[in-house]
Amino acid sequence: MQVSANPRLRRVIGLGPLILNGLAVIVGAGIYVAIGAVIRRAGDAAPLSFLLAGIPACLTGLCYAELASRFPEASGSVAYVRHGFGSDRIAQLTGAAMTFAVAISAASIARGAAHYLVAVLPLPTPFLVLLMIVGFTAIATRGIGANVWLASVMGTIEIGGLLVATATGFLHVAPGADIAWVPTTFMGWQGAFAGAFIAFFAFIGFETLVNLAEEVKNPRRTVPLAIIGAVGASVLLYVAVTSSVTLADRPDANPLLGLFEGRDATLFAAIASIAVSNGVLLQIVTLGRMFYGMAGNGQLPAALHRIDPATGSPLRATLLSGSIILVVALLVPFETLLAATNAVSLCIFILVDLALWRVQHQPSPTGGFAVPRLVPLAAASTALLLLAAEILK
Secondary structure (H helix, E strand, O other), rough: EEEEEOOOOOOOHHHHHHHHHHHHHHHHHHHHHHHHHHHHHHHHHHHHHHHHHHHHHHHHHHHHHHHHHHHHOOOHHHHHHHHOOOHHHHHOOOHHHHHHHHHHHEEEEEEEEHHHHHHOOOHHHHHHHHHHHHHHHHHHHHHHHHHHHHHHHHHHHHHHHHHHHHHHHHHHHOOOOOOOOOOOOOHHHHHHHHHHHHHHHHHOHHHHHHHHHEEEOOHHHHHEEEEEEHHHHHHHHHHHHHHHHOOOOOOOOOOOOOOOHHHHHHHHHHHHHHHHHHHHHHHHHHHHHHHHHHOOOOOHHHHHEEEEEEEOHHHHHHHHHHHHHHHHHHHHOOHEEEEHHHHHHHHHHHHHHHHHHHHOOOOOOOOOOOOOHHHHHHHHHHHHHHHHHHOOO
């Protein structure tokens, strides 16, 4: 049963802020956290790993773009699965999986941010995680306008930090260093695909844009363009920064931070902590909007569909989102978080890709975004290949 809400979410987000918002969550939630693990798995083939991971991300991004054009709803993936498979039960299971995926993604981001932040603010990691998630949950309750503005500012800082790191790496290329764009051994390819599985974490976040569909101006056009722009830009940025770090050949536990020394390292750690923590804010907002949308479709208690009149935000849904993320961040080890996020996210993406394939026989809205029928099948296949490569490694 549908639940009406009064007041409703406000449509205040345009194309530019939405693209920057998407880049902010993708970049902040990704390469700052995952690059070390990718290099440890793939070695000189790390840039290839990011390129391989970018293929299913781009294809699935196209699927989300068409689905967002067809069904601009705040519950995002949950709504797409419900429309594609015609089943509330499958949609609810997708919602549970999305809750798990977003929670562990945000938790891993918070833990990753703490690794940088401790270089600037030497406090116990659990305390820094607690402070970060509670603070960003409070900010997330203030309304989408303030959230998008803050995320855009922080996103600009995080992208700037990566550009500086890329330039620094290319200026300090180690003698004899090279990139294995085409590995010559089976072990080399195995490492590249193993790295790609972790690198896929760096692309997670584009799907969060669809959860803002009810707060975007002209969502049938704006959301698809923002997804395509954010995913495409992130692929180019990731390959560039990983190439520079690989050629600089810094064997540090944190390769990006290893590019700098002294005060420069402290400054970059501060920038990186801002960059990564930005992803925490955006994931809290995303999960809260998903709960709000599911409650509106009768899949969660109606209380979560209520809007706070003062801020225009789903206050209860946002508080629940922050609470879940905090518990996961404090209880689950970091490496486990990364692997679990990828596995669950890939499964959800495969389901969403197939949902689009099932609904494509229906006419798309006039002026809406559409992709060829082959795209959702290719997206599901490449995501499945990445998942199988990790299981069989």
